[in-house]
Amino acid sequence: MKRIQLQSTVGPGIGRFLKNSNRATIVVVGGLGWQNVQYNPSTVGAGTQNLATGLLLGEVKLFRFNKTTVHFTGLLMPILSEPGRIKYSMNSSYHIKITSNLSWNISFYGNWRNQPPPHFQASDYGTSTGLSWTFGMK
Numbered sequence: 405m406k407r408i409q410l411q412s413t414v415g416p417g418i419g420r421f422l423k424n425s426n427r428a429t430i431v432v433v434g435g436l437g438w439q440n441v442q443y444n445p446s447t448v449g450a451g452t453q454n455l456a457t458g459l460l461l462g463e464v465k466l467f468r469f470n471k472t473t474v475h476f477t478g479l480l481m482p483i484l485s486e487p488g489r490i491k492y493s494m495n496s497s498y499h500i501k502i503t504s505n506l507s508w509n510i511s512f513y514g515n516w517r518n519q520p521p522p523h524f525q526a527s528d529y530g531t532s533t534g535l536s537w538t539f540g541m542k
Contacts (some may be wrong), residue, residue, distance in 0.1 A: 407524065410442040413481075417459055427468065427481075433461040437481070443521070456485040473499040489519045507536045 417435025424430075437457040445451055460480040467473045476496045483489035497511035514529035 407444055408441060409444050411439070413437050413439040413457070415457070417461070419441050419461075427466065429463070431461075431463045431467040433459070433463075436484075439481075454485075455483050457491075458482045458484055462467060473497075475499075486519075490517070492516045505538045507538070509534055509536065521541045 415435055415437030417433045417437075419431055419433035422430040422432060432515065435458075437459045439455045439457055441453045441455070443451065443453070451455050458481065462476075462478045464476045464477075465473065474497075476494070479492070479496045481491040481493075483491065493513070493515045495511065495513045497509055499507055510533040512527045512529070512531045514527065516527045517524075518526070520526050
């Protein structure tokens with residue numbers, strides 16, 4: 405059963421391209437945010453939680469001749485409305501083109517909290533892999 409029904413984060417930020425070339429893109433973004441989390445009351449015993457957050461995002465994308473791509477994104481969110489509480493999430497993926505239409509990918513995600521809500525794990529992570537076929541106009 406789902407413990408979180410809906411989680412939304414919105415807010416302004418400002419960023420900078422540290423590198424933007426035909427082989428790599430590196431971006432950093434900083435800002436503020438507001439996060440609304442709607443918990444399932446029957447499993448958690450809590451309703452809605454609203455949090456003011458800071459945002460620090462980093463993204464790295466490396467590619468080579470339209471054959472391979474490595475993509476990494478990390479997000480650090482210190483909770484400003486509850487000092488000392490921090491969330492961190494990360495996504496990474498690797499794509500390789502096998503033929504002109506067939507690609508293989510592997511990805512990893514992770515989410516960590518230093519002070520999770522009651523009945524929640526401090527971390528959640530996993531991996532996936534897949535094949536993709538591109539068709540139609542390119």
